[in-house]
Amino acid sequence: MKAILQNIGTLILLTILLPLNLVIVLTSLIISWLTPGVNQTTTQANPKRILITGGKMTKSLQLCRSFHQAGHQVFLVETDKYWLSGHRFSQAVDKFYTIPAPEKDPDGYTQSLVNIVKTENIDVFIPVSSPVASYYDALAGTKLSEYCEVIHFSPEITQILDNKYSFCAQAQTLGLSIPKAFLITNPQQILDFDFVTDGSQYILKSIPYDSVSRLDKTKLPCQDMAEYVNSLSITPENPWVMQEFIKGYEYCTHSTVRNGKITLHCCAPSSPFQINYQSVDKPEMMTWVSKFVGGLNLTGQISFDFIQTVDGEIYPIECNPRTHSAITMFYNHPGLADAYLNDHPIEIITPLPESKPTYWLYHELWRLTEIKSWSDFTQWWHKITQGKDALFQFNDPLPFLTVPHWQITLLLLDNLRKLKGWIRIDFNIGKLVELGGD
Numbered sequence: 001m002k003a004i005l006q007n008i009g010t011l012i013l014l015t016i017l018l019p020l021n022l023v024i025v026l027t028s029l030i031i032s033w034l035t036p037g038v039n040q041t042t043t044q045a046n047p048k049r050i051l052i053t054g055g056k057m058t059k060s061l062q063l064c065r066s067f068h069q070a071g072h073q074v075f076l077v078e079t080d081k082y083w084l085s086g087h088r089f090s091q092a093v094d095k096f097y098t099i100p101a102p103e104k105d106p107d108g109y110t111q112s113l114v115n116i117v118k119t120e121n122i123d124v125f126i127p128v129s130s131p132v133a134s135y136y137d138a139l140a141g142t143k144l145s146e147y148c149e150v151i152h153f154s155p156e157i158t159q160i161l162d163n164k165y166s167f168c169a170q171a172q173t174l175g176l177s178i179p180k181a182f183l184i185t186n187p188q189q190i191l192d193f194d195f196v197t198d199g200s201q202y203i204l205k206s207i208p209y210d211s212v213s214r215l216d217k218t219k220l221p222c223q224d225m226a227e228y229v230n231s232l233s234i235t236p237e238n239p240w241v242m243q244e245f246i247k248g249y250e251y252c253t254h255s256t257v258r259n260g261k262i263t264l265h266c267c268a269p270s271s272p273f274q275i276n277y278q279s280v281d282k283p284e285m286m287t288w289v290s291k292f293v294g295g296l297n298l299t300g301q302i303s304f305d306f307i308q309t310v311d312g313e314i315y316p317i318e319c320n321p322r323t324h325s326a327i328t329m330f331y332n333h334p335g336l337a338d339a340y341l342n343d344h345p346i347e348i349i350t351p352l353p354e355s356k357p358t359y360w361l362y363h364e365l366w367r368l369t370e371i372k373s374w375s376d377f378t379q380w381w382h383k384i385t386q387g388k389d390a391l392f393q394f395n396d397p398l399p400f401l402t403v404p405h406w407q408i409t410l411l412l413l414d415n416l417r418k419l420k421g422w423i424r425i426d427f428n429i430g431k432l433v434e435l436g437g438d
Helices: 002-034 058-069 106-119 133-144 155-162 164-173 187-191 225-230 283-296 325-330 336-341 361-370 374-386 398-418
Strands: 049-052 073-079 095-099 124-126 181-184 202-206 240-244 249-258 261-269 300-308 314-320 424-426 431-433
Touching: 002 398, 049 058, 049 106, 058 073, 058 325, 058 336, 073 106, 095 106, 106 133, 124 336, 133 155, 155 164, 155 314, 164 181, 164 240, 164 314, 181 187, 187 225, 249 283, 249 325, 261 283, 261 325, 261 336, 283 300, 283 314, 361 374, 398 431
Parallel strands: 049 073, 049 124, 073 095
Antiparallel strands: 181 240, 202 240, 249 261, 249 300, 300 314, 424 431
8 A cells, every 4th residue: 555655646747747848848948949949969080880888867858969060870779668768758769778777787888789789880888887787788898899899898807897895805806995894795794703802993885785774874883783784685696795994075076087098087076975066176086096096097987986085185985986966067068078088188178167057846846845934944955056957958848758757657656567666766867766776
């Protein structure tokens, strides 16, 4: 019954918002039609044919728009479950494909990508990977490299970077600052750990991606520790990492790198569930990233979460070998495509000074339920009026309509049919976050 009410209630709220969304989108379409210059794109002497995966996610849409604006042709891919991607209706997408989910059919996933690359004469493959897909995209890249350029890491490097323990070990070999970290394959290791002598607090993190447990920030040692750690699915086949808890301010970064050099970089304040991005200048973090990617001579997209202590020291707490949603801060930057395609850029591309903070309006409307004071409301209103919705673009407004009122709506209807609930809706990633979900 709870799942039924949850899905029906949310569908009703989306239906209430639909007329307002339609007015905004239709007005934008009419004005764009009356003023053709709004849709003008750059003319390329040698336009590339770009294949981008992760079609349900806003970060994929941002790359599509940026490459399209720069005069390239864009082909967007998503797995069969997300055939309903609202981004397929973007004017930046020349063609949309669906393929098998990599975790269910790895060979079918790779072969489908190969078929698309050959059929469409793709020049460059840029995966916008989900946490599950990063490794499979790396495997696919070994096949695709016979036919096009691949902007992604090797399978071996991807496994190192995607593992919260091996990543720290790799950074340590390069002489970079890291938090203390211990590989945990049995809860008893934690119960036997001498926290008193060590003197630090720790947080447990699942090494395999878990969209639910990643939000758990229980600090160790804690009361009822035996009950807590035994409730977690810690096994040799499902290892966790016990990472030192460091007090400070959290930041996220995204870097596009080619041959060990950063070509594009951004940094924003962060949190465990971050859906607002405002560019900040943290040169010390760019320096850390530069040393890391240079030491491994990386080519691909890499994201980090950092903690900066009150005395200015920085520590990476996580590495993700994939695109970060902070890429939305480049919505108005004409140089993004060159940063991905050019081996020798003149300078590192960063968000423009006039770039506004990005947010997702439907997330922010949901947050209205959390407002408890006038101060909370004024902060919320300032965020809306001073920022930019990451989905809405005046000359490409359809995704702003089709993500909430097609993509998310159909996912909710499917869950209603199956009598399934969900933990939250992530308009940014374009999915319902569920226990045991993708």
